[in-house]
Amino acid sequence: MNRRNTKQRETILGVLHTAEGPLGIPEIHARAKANLESLGLATVYRAVKRLRDEQEILEVDLPGEEAHFEVRRAHHHHHFRCQKCQKVFELDFCPLHLPSGTLLPNGYRVLEHHLTLYGLCQNCDSRAA
Amino acid sequence: MNRRNTKQRETILGVLHTAEGPLGIPEIHARAKANLESLGLATVYRAVKRLRDEQEILEVDLPGEEAHFEVRRAHHHHHFRCQKCQKVFELDFCPLHLPSGTLLPNGYRVLEHHLTLYGLCQNCDSRAA
DNA sequence: GGCTAATTGAGAATTGATTATCATTAAGCC
């Protein structure tokens, strides 16, 4: 089963590479359509599934939301969601200091964590001020 | 539209009060059935919706999972999910120190945060050791 | 206890997200 590079796939990957953070399927579709008007939704699902199988992109789950996807990063990181424009941004640092293996006082052994910050992005914050 | 207290509703609320953390609908149903064999799934959906409207319980969203519900708490808290038994526990403290309004160096104003810790609960950790 | 209407249980219906189908298009290879 040879795999082919199509402009659909390239466009979708391009959208994810230039995104400010992880995107949901409809958002990927909308952004990719700007370059490729005829792009179908099913193709987005197929491309995302393949890119995920190939480890080019990762699925990111945010509380209470549809699956988002982002290109694979080297480091542990978290996300920030703007409560006004609803965009999700990638943060390059982790404000939590909990090394893997930490034993909490109540007996829970922490191996991983998942953090999402909420608030206003720079753009929305300056308009609100 | 007068509201009535039924044993179904009481049982469901009781399950949530004695839970170790937020529960999903099927789990609420399963636990409540232990006391009320005939309980239907639709009734769980209805009761949960009403309890939520009345602010008796809160919806808790964990990344990539169905909605969970817990009785309303006075204080900010987070959750711990055991990667072995899959149970979700309530944590009574917050390991993150980010006061509401904090401005991150990259321009994001943080108002809230959502944290989930993953690892092994005391029970599963001791068995694994 | 008896009345009235809210609530229930069971299953059908609906919904939104994702996947499958299939005729058509086009990537990769000669």
Added chain:
DNA sequence: GGCTTAATGATAATCAATTCTCAATTAGCC
């Protein structure tokens, strides 16, 4: 440029979660 077949686009089909329907039950009130 042709050939082969993977990929596409449009839509139908599927799937799981949730809601609706309706006859039967029962809580609250007298």
